[in-house]
Amino acid sequence: MPTVIVCVKQSYEVTEIKINPTNNKPILEGVPLVISEYDKNAIEEAVRIKEKHGWNVSVITATPFEASKTVKEALAIGADNAYVINHKAFAESDTYVMARVVSEAIKKIGEYSLILCGEGSSDSFTGRFGPMVAQFLGIPEVAYVEELNIKDNKVEVKRSVEEGEETIEVEMPALLTVTSKINEPRIPTLMDILKGSKKPITQWTIQDLGLTEKDIGKNGSTTHNIDFYAPPMKRKNVIIEKEKIEEAVDELIRSLQKEGVL
DSSP states (O other), rough: EEEEEEOOOOEEOOGGGGGTTTTTTEOOOOOEEEEEHHHHHHHHHHHHHHHHOOOOOEEEEESSSSSSHHHHHHHHTTTTEEEEEEEGGGGOHHHHHHHHHHHHHHHHHOSSEEEEEESSSSSSSOOOOHHHHHHHHTTOOOEEEEEEETTTTTTEEEETTTEEEEEEEESSSEEEEOGGGOOOOOOOOHHHHHTTTOOOOOOOTTTGGGGGGGSSHHHHHHHOOOOOOOOOOOOOOOOOOOSSSHHHHHHHHHHHHHTTOO
């Protein structure tokens, strides 16, 4: 049976991240971990392929955190099984390391026809993970896919480019990164959640993938974060005082036009 593999990342729920006013750094303690929003589109598209063509859907994630909640949500959406690689050193790994780890896991899984990733993650949004995985695996890759159709051993994709739309046909196996325009992810029902909780989850260590401690974390990374903070924002607090409301509105419009807002 053909298999589509979906790469899933655990991301912080960005809407619940607060900023420390003293140093402008994000407060991540207590922020829930969720499936990256764009990865939900990838899972949904994989499940639609399953429903249309009868394929198997596998999800895979590499994370420094406990991942059962994340993969169970993916299984509830419609994936058939999941693979988890967990190591605390991943907290210091860059995109290169994570792409290498996931690509080694995909090699261990074996036969597959298609790999789907979100166009970027909800938090860092580098957009490099999918192309790097394809490079490690030596397969063709198409980014920013908005529509796809399976035709025998090929996949036809449509994506938006600066000049308009572009249609590409590639032989499988191939890797695609999808945008949020490709579909509307479904919300699992209670029955889906119960079924998903019984589906198999395979846990692998980095040693299972033929990797060592030196291959991950800071030692294996090609880039390093120097600092991470939110840009400071200062308000001008301009007060407009006029006798008539019409005059105040006119003054406000002129001020906004001067600032380039209007």
